Amino acid sequence: MTPLLGARDLRRDYRMGRRGEVVQAVRGVSLEVPRGDYLAIVGPSGSGKSSLLNLLGAIDTPDAGELSIAGRNVVGMSDRELTDFRLRNIGFVFQRFYLLPVLTARENVELPMAEAGVPRAVRRARASELLAYVGLAPREHHRPTQLSGGEQQRVAIARALANRPALLLADEPTGELDARTGEEIIELFGRLNADGTTLVVVTHDEELASAARRVIHMKDGVIVVPREESPTRRIERE
Amino acid sequence: MRILLALAALRSHRVRTALAVLGVAVAAAMLLCMVMLSAGLRESFRELLLARGFQLRLSPRGTLPFDTEATISDASTIVQTLAAQPDVVTVSAVLGAQLHVEQGGEGVTTFALGVNPAAQGDYELLEGRDAKAPDALVANDAFLAAAGARVGDTLTFAAGYDPQLRSFSGERTMVVSGRARFLYLASGQSAVALELRVLQDMTGRAGSDEVSLFMVRLRDGADVEAVRAWIQEHVPRVDAISTAEAMQRVDERLSYFRQLGFILGAVSLIVGFLLVTTLMTVSVNERLGEIAVMRAMGVSRLHVIHQILLEGLAMSLAGGIAGLGLGLVTARYLNSILSAFPGLPEAIDFFLFQPRSAWTALGLLVLVGVAAGIYPSWRAATLPIAGALHEEAVA
Amino acid sequence: MLLAALPLFFALQAQLRTVAVGADLAADAGIAVGDTVVISARPPAGVGEEGVPGGRADWPVDSVVVSAIVERRADPSEIARNDYRVRLHLDQLERLVGYGNRVDRFAVGTFDSAATEQALRSIEDAAFGFQAHRSRDIAAETSTTFAVVSRFHRAIGVITIVASAVFLLCILLLKVEERRRGMGALRLIGLSRRTVFSTVVIEAAFVSVLGSALGVLVGWAASAAVNAYYQSFYRTPLRFSIVTADIVLFAVLLSLVLGVVAGAVAALRLVRAPPLELIGR
Numbered sequence: 001m002t003p004l005l006g007a008r009d010l011r012r013d014y015r016m017g018r019r020g021e022v023v024q025a026v027r028g029v030s031l032e033v034p035r036g037d038y039l040a041i042v043g044p045s046g047s048g049k050s051s052l053l054n055l056l057g058a059i060d061t062p063d064a065g066e067l068s069i070a071g072r073n074v075v076g077m078s079d080r081e082l083t084d085f086r087l088r089n090i091g092f093v094f095q096r097f098y099l100l101p102v103l104t105a106r107e108n109v110e111l112p113m114a115e116a117g118v119p120r121a122v123r124r125a126r127a128s129e130l131l132a133y134v135g136l137a138p139r140e141h142h143r144p145t146q147l148s149g150g151e152q153q154r155v156a157i158a159r160a161l162a163n164r165p166a167l168l169l170a171d172e173p174t175g176e177l178d179a180r181t182g183e184e185i186i187e188l189f190g191r192l193n194a195d196g197t198t199l200v201v202v203t204h205d206e207e208l209a210s211a212a213r214r215v216i217h218m219k220d221g222v223i224v225v226p227r228e229e230s231p232t233r234r235i236e237r238e
Numbered sequence: 239m240r241i242l243l244a245l246a247a248l249r250s251h252r253v254r255t256a257l258a259v260l261g262v263a264v265a266a267a268m269l270l271c272m273v274m275l276s277a278g279l280r281e282s283f284r285e286l287l288l289a290r291g292f293q294l295r296l297s298p299r300g301t302l303p304f305d306t307e308a309t310i311s312d313a314s315t316i317v318q319t320l321a322a323q324p325d326v327v328t329v330s331a332v333l334g335a336q337l338h339v340e341q342g343g344e345g346v347t348t349f350a351l352g353v354n355p356a357a358q359g360d361y362e363l364l365e366g367r368d369a370k371a372p373d374a375l376v377a378n379d380a381f382l383a384a385a386g387a388r389v390g391d392t393l394t395f396a397a398g399y400d401p402q403l404r405s406f407s408g409e410r411t412m413v414v415s416g417r418a419r420f421l422y423l424a425s426g427q428s429a430v431a432l433e434l435r436v437l438q439d440m441t442g443r444a445g446s447d448e449v450s451l452f453m454v455r456l457r458d459g460a461d462v463e464a465v466r467a468w469i470q471e472h473v474p475r476v477d478a479i480s481t482a483e484a485m486q487r488v489d490e491r492l493s494y495f496r497q498l499g500f501i502l503g504a505v506s507l508i509v510g511f512l513l514v515t516t517l518m519t520v521s522v523n524e525r526l527g528e529i530a531v532m533r534a535m536g537v538s539r540l541h542v543i544h545q546i547l548l549e550g551l552a553m554s555l556a557g558g559i560a561g562l563g564l565g566l567v568t569a570r571y572l573n574s575i576l577s578a579f580p581g582l583p584e585a586i587d588f589f590l591f592q593p594r595s596a597w598t599a600l601g602l603l604v605l606v607g608v609a610a611g612i613y614p615s616w617r618a619a620t621l622p623i624a625g626a627l628h629e630e631a632v633a
Numbered sequence: 634m635l636l637a638a639l640p641l642f643f644a645l646q647a648q649l650r651t652v653a654v655g656a657d658l659a660a661d662a663g664i665a666v667g668d669t670v671v672i673s674a675r676p677p678a679g680v681g682e683e684g685v686p687g688g689r690a691d692w693p694v695d696s697v698v699v700s701a702i703v704e705r706r707a708d709p710s711e712i713a714r715n716d717y718r719v720r721l722h723l724d725q726l727e728r729l730v731g732y733g734n735r736v737d738r739f740a741v742g743t744f745d746s747a748a749t750e751q752a753l754r755s756i757e758d759a760a761f762g763f764q765a766h767r768s769r770d771i772a773a774e775t776s777t778t779f780a781v782v783s784r785f786h787r788a789i790g791v792i793t794i795v796a797s798a799v800f801l802l803c804i805l806l807l808k809v810e811e812r813r814r815g816m817g818a819l820r821l822i823g824l825s826r827r828t829v830f831s832t833v834v835i836e837a838a839f840v841s842v843l844g845s846a847l848g849v850l851v852g853w854a855a856s857a858a859v860n861a862y863y864q865s866f867y868r869t870p871l872r873f874s875i876v877t878a879d880i881v882l883f884a885v886l887l888s889l890v891l892g893v894v895a896g897a898v899a900a901l902r903l904v905r906a907p908p909l910e911l912i913g914r
Contacts, residue, residue: 057534060623092535
């Protein structure tokens with residue numbers, strides 16, 4: 001079966017500082033993510049995991065390598081094609097939530113659907129449905145400043161699901177949350193994956209990593225320990 | 239959604255937005271004033287010239303009407319010549335001079351117009367009877383106040399006055415038969431009007447039949463320029479000045495104000511532009527993370543540009559509308575200053591409000607608002623998504 | 634024969650009277666010093682013929698030599714006048730225009746102000762039919778136009794200053810707001826409100842002084858451009874705009890005051906907010 005995401009020999013360099021020193025953030029990474037997978041990418045700071053996630057999410061362009069998502073080769077797409085592709089196929093969740101403070105929770109969730117041209121009544125209904133799914137139905141008219149960190153992250157997750165993306169990418173989704181709130185997000189991710197959403201998360205959080213089906217370890221821009229299953233998951237499965 | 243986002247973004251920083259709108263309002267007020275200045279004087283003057291329906295004015299060659307003391311002799315012959323032109327309906331000959339009246343031992347000097355009351359275009363009768371008799375004249379309020387006279391009074395007018403000897407010459411007794419408003423005189427300027435022949439007689443100009451000016455009314459639909467050219471050819475001692483040409487000549491004299499209006503208007507637009515573009519750039523810089531996420535989410539570059547441009551436009555529009563009222567008040571104040579120009583007819587306004595002025599100012603502001611948003615919106619739209627997210631995380 | 638005629642030619646030239654023409658007339662008509670021109674009070678283009686209304690067939694006509702070209706005076710009252718000026722000997726002009734032995738006015742020069750007063754009294758006592766006026770009294774009367782223009786300029790200046798003040802306040806507020814996070818971080822590491830406040834105000838003062846210095850340069854260049862343009866447009870040596878030391882000082886000081894006030898207002902907003910709020914937590 002064709003994987004949902006297939007990356008071959010991805011490379012990404014950055015020029016840093018005044019002298020333009022080259023940092024090889026991603027050095028020849030290859031991986032496949034089958035549909036319905038729940039993959040965690042772990043590694044120390046500066047290992048290139050966020051850079052890899054950016055490449056996988058088509059918000060950054062690799063310097064070399066191939067990348068296909070949902071059967072389409074995204075390397076070489078124009079910016080317009082990439083933007084539209086992301087809108088309809090990929091959802092993002094970030095460490096800092098990045099909700100628009102001037103909109104309510106429901107309006108934040110509606111935003112991607114409005115961009116995709118979904119009629120107002122339809123997108124309102126779906127936004128309410130998604131907020132109920134993440135447990136925030138009573139808070140849909142609150143602005144982000146009126147929500148806790150965990151609640152904001154839930155809204156961000158609902159927003160990421162707005163256009164029914166094939167792939168959900170999360171970069172340190174529990175990074176700014178306390179342990180208890182983090183657990184709630186981890187539980188939500190588990191539910192999402194059980195309901196069929198393909199997830200790729202980048203994290204320092206061991207709890208989150210252990211909740212994933214697979215964990216890959218990165219160091220210095222390469223995958224170091226390609227593990228098929230985390231020990232916890234293997235035991236559960238057995 | 240984009241309009242909602244734009245307005246919400248502006249509302250979220252109330253103080254900043256209010257200050258920026260105030261700045262744009264002040265710039266808009268100045269712009270409106272300058273647009274009104276550019277158009278006002280011309281329109282105001284044109285309305286004044288056409289107030290009585292005379293489309294042409296004939297003055298001594300090389301002069302503007304009443305610009306110098308030069309006169310045109312053999313006026314009757316010229317009137318006959320003009321009457322032969324089929325498009326000419328009325329010719330009004332006017333002589334300007336100074337007359338003096340004794341008041342309390344001193345002479346009160348007044349500007350006097352010698353006219354044909356049946357065909358004059360210089361004054362409107364407000365009270366009493368027109369000056370249709372040889373011993374009758376009409377006067378304005380300024381003269382009546384200075385001379386301490388009323389309608390019906392008999393006064394002795396003189397064409398000459400020696401202040402050293404305090405003696406008068408060329409005297410004639412006249413009755414103030416009516417009160418009038420003189421259209422082309424400055425406010426507060428004392429004036430009387432009497433029969434042309436009488437004034438010529440008093441000032442010793444009867445023999446040469448001198449006048450200062452002819453005003454010519456044409457039939458409806460006549461080609462003004464063609465008649466002007468005909469007059470120029472057949473009466474070469476005069477300059478025939480159409481309304482358009484008179485306006486152009488006055489334009490030249492007062493071109494300074496038009497150019498000042500243009501320069502200050504341009505400066506206002508530049509200031510407004512700088513203000514809006516600075517505000518929008520700062521606003522974009524503060525929201526780089528949000529914008530990067532929107533782009534990551536799939537919002538297109540074009541829509542990001544629309545978003546930012548809408549914010550700039552909203553600010554310019556709000557400032558423009560607020561500036562409209564401020565501009566009208568400012569224009570009134572500036573007009574009151576310039577109305578003190580010596581010799582300026584009372585009816586002339588430097589700042590004349592026309593709806594066209596407001597639309598022009600608003601239109602320019604809209605353009606500026608859009609232009610001001612170009613750089614910040616381009617910056618937002620071409621943001622490298624991953625780089626911006628990384629910088630936000632680091633910050 | 635030609636050489637023999639030369640002395641006669643120069644003798645004839647010497648008999649012609651001289652005139653001085655205005656520089657604009659000389660430029661437009663291509664007249665140079667030494668040229669011989671014909672002058673008359675007769676209107677052009679066929680007038681002076683019999684049967685034409687008001688025509689005289691006998692306008693005097695003189696040939697004259699241009700002995701000088703006169704630049705326009707820097708007189709504001711003349712700037713909008715497009716008429717050409719020619720200076721002739723008085724008796725010649727009187728004859729040409731048929732005025733007879735008439736003039737419009739006499740101008741009297743005196744040794745000093747005391748002599749002016751004495752001359753004024755003597756003339757008024759001795760002469761009939763006209764009045765003597767001090768030049769400065771006439772100047773005061775005829776300066777109404779410029780009083781109006783000055784008031785107008787002052788009003789525009791005030792409005793511009795108000796607009797600039799609003800603009801400056803807005804810009805400085807924005808720039809300080811942009812640095813909220815940085816200032817919040819400084820507060821968190823222990824810098825006092827006073828230090829943050831004074832840092833912002835000093836920065837605003839620097840920006841104002843630097844900006845006003847640049848503005849003075851721009852203003853000086855604009856003033857030069859205005860003078861160059863209007864002097865050419867109105868063909869006058871009059872200076873329309875001047876930048877003086879006290880104007881520069883006023884502008885810089887006002888900018889500094891406005892900048893410091895704007896910076897202080899912005900800094901107050903900053904130091905009143907809790908540091909955590911400044912860094913966005």
